Amino acid sequence: MKTKFVSLLSILLGLIIVIFPIMGVIGVGSLIGLSALLMSIYLLIVGIAIIDYNNSGAILDLVLGLILLFLSICLIFNPSLLGFLTEISMYFAGIMLIIVAVVSLINNRNSRYGFYSGIIGIILGLLYIIIGTYLSNPIILGTLIGIWLVISGILKLMDR
Template identity: 50%
Template sequence: MSIIAIFLGIIVIAFPLLGIIAASDILGLSVLLLSIFLLLNGISEVEYNTTKGLLNTIIGLIMLVVSLGLIFNPSIFSFLTAITIYLAGIFLIIIGLVVIVGNRENKYKFWMGIIGIILGVIYIILGTYIHNSFVLGSLIGIWLVATGILNLLSDGY
């Protein structure tokens, strides 16, 4: 899972705009990659921590629906433009809280949650003032890479 998170994060950081794709597709793709990670992580966590696994899976499914709507239906983007940025930030904050609640004893995973919350708040603040998909997409990529690295460190202990 750690390698997948790092790989998806690098993709999002390297190609936040993916050429000339519309902003809805960029945000939708960023949220889609994040939802894929959460779904895979949630499914793999169910055996070890049922609550955390189910929460990650549910959040991943919600994010999957939102991302597909953004990618394939441009009218949804125009309708959700004002709240799309806040949704991604809120998702990062919620994910961070779930990680903290589910992993209080593991210092690396605790910091994964803290990073998620901090990046979610930054995402909301930057999204309010900077409407640059490069920056916003990169924040999700940074979270994925940081989570993958911290998860690798955590697995070693």
């Protein structure tokens, strides 16, 4: 039951991230902050869900979730912070996506399909950094995170 809930939550949050940039124009910091907030919610829930059988993975998910939660709140409620963190935040978000993907690899190394969500996350994290370097388009960057969440949720559902 927990796995199905986490999978559906991942798909829902991913779709929200993919669709949200189309719904209106908001500040770049808020968009990146919202993406990080949704990813942090996902990580915190996954960390709580897997704590019964994977303590090290749960701790990694919870710590990453708390770091992303702090960063997202800072970006959402302090827009002037974005001016200071613009370049760093793009790389940081890509690096966090890669780290989250590595944690997913560790957590799902015995899983049939879950392992691939880690591989896809690493690829999307690298794309995030490359695209962020040359385009700096928050809609594309937020969409990459959403795509990873949707793919992870689908792979988790297939792995049941």
